[in-house]
Amino acid sequence: MKKRLKKTLTEMFSAADAADVYSSFDIIGDIAIIKLPKHSQANAQNVAEAIMHRHKNVKAVFTQTSAVTGAFRLRKLAYVAGENRTSTVHRESSCAFAVDVKSCYFxxxxxxxxxxxxxxxxxxxxxxxxxxxxxxxxxxxxxxxxxxxxxxxxxxxxxxxxxxxxxxxxxxxxxxxxxxxxxxxxxxxxxxxxxxxxxxxxxxxxxxxxxxxxxxxxxxxxxxxxxxxxxxxxxxxxxxxxxxxxxxxxxxxxxxxxxxxxxxxxxxxxxxxxxxxxxxxxxxxxxxxxxxx
Ligand SMILES: C[S@@+](CC[C@H](N)C(=O)[O-])C[C@H]1O[C@@H](n2cnc3c(N)ncnc32)[C@H](O)[C@@H]1O
Missing domain, CATH: 3.40.50.150 (Vaccinia Virus protein VP39)
Known part of the structure; x- marks a missing residue:
């Protein structure tokens, strides 16, 4: 599954950019957050569709448009595809974490x-x-x-x-x-x-x-x-x-x-x-x- 996503990305980007996009995207609950090189923002929709196609649990995709900054350690996000919401529940180590990826760090x-x-x-x-x-x-x-x-x-x-x-x-x-x-x-x-x-x-x-x-x-x-x-x-x-x-x-x-x-x-x-x-x-x-x- 992951390998196929990697392959799809190499069809959209140079090898170096594809590797960066692949290694930098996170799935938090049912939300994917992607980081794209500045010169490749036009590819956001295609990347989002590829991720949602490969990861059926992903219901929303955002791009990260700023570094993590400020006292609360937040990042700016821009909506790309799927449901336009930033709150989700992430499961990890038999725990469930409700988070809003826009207004608290996770x-x-x-x-x-x-x-x-x-x-x-x-x-x-x-x-x-x-x-x-x-x-x-x-x-x-x-x-x-x-x-x-x-x-x-x-x-x-x-x-x-x-x-x-x-x-x-x-x-x-x-x-x-x-x-x-x-x-x-x-x-x-x-x-x-x-x-x-x-x-x-x-x-x-x-x-x-x-x-x-x-x-x-x-x-x-x-x-x-x-x-x-x-x-x-x-x-x-x-x-x-x-x-x-x-x-x-x-x-x-x-x-x-x-x-x-x-x-x-x-x-x-x-x-x-x-x-x-x-x-x-x-x-x-x-x-x-x-x-x-
Ligand atoms: C990198 S996050 C770590 C969050 C958490 N430990 C985790 O695993 O998700 C750092 C957190 O520190 C909080 N923070 C920043 N400055 C603080 C301060 N002076 N006192 C208490 N919390 C602070 C931020 O709001 C942010 O939620």
């Missing part, structure tokens, strides 16, 4: 990472998800591990409304706790020294919000999963570059820590990668704020 490409984190969570853990979106990481954790609570913060009111709906839909009420607001403000007001584990799935704010993540951890320490973007040429090691930046940032906070793993989550462009670092902070002092005794 990426199906993080599904493996969501399950990876869920498998690390121990029974009874308190987790803080600082950038929770429609609640996908939090709900996968609640369904596949046995956390005590997953406090799930997002600054986008629409994302938090979807998160509440997804909590109901997946029956994780009382475990996943949706919280609207800026992560720093919410942690400062309600979540200091409470967490065994903190998720930071927003690469753009990784280093700015790292002190806040540390402040959410229990004084006995815990894990932080830091997402970051990194540029690396073929001769460079993106994981090592990120590890070095994290070491510098945590050294400046004077905490004792280890970084057992940094892994590539996905490529995001030519020589650009999204990575996640698993960081263990060993112990921290309450009285000295971020410093370690």
């Amino acid at each position: 990426s199906p490409r993080l599904s493996h990472e969501r399950m990876r984190i869920a498998h690390l969570v121990q029974a009874g853990e308190k987790v803080v998800n600082m950038f929770a979106g429609a609640g996908c990481f939090s709900i996968v954790i609640a369904k596949h591990a046995q956390p005590a609570k997953v406090f799930s913060i997002d600054v986008n009111p629409t994302a938090v409304e979807f998160m509440k709906e997804n909590v109901r839909r997946n029956r994780v009420y009382g475990i996943v706790i949706p919280l609207l607001g800026d992560a720093k403000a919410v942690v400062e007001a309600r979540l200091k020294y409470c967490a065994d584990r903190v998720l930071m799935p927003l690469p753009e704010k990784a280093f700015e919000y790292l002190p806040c993540a540390v402040s959410a951890l229990k004084t006995s320490g815990g894990w932080i999963h830091i997402h970051a973007f990194e540029h690396a040429l073929k001769t460079e090691n993106a994981s090592e570059k990120v590890r070095q930046k994290i070491v510098e940032a945590l050294d400046s906070l004077k905490v004792s820590f280890g970084v057992p793993q940094v892994r590539v989550v996905r490529p995001t462009g030519p020589n650009w990668y999204q990575l996640v670092a698993d960081v263990h902070v060993n112990r921290r002092s309450v009285s000295l704020g971020y410093s370690f005794l």
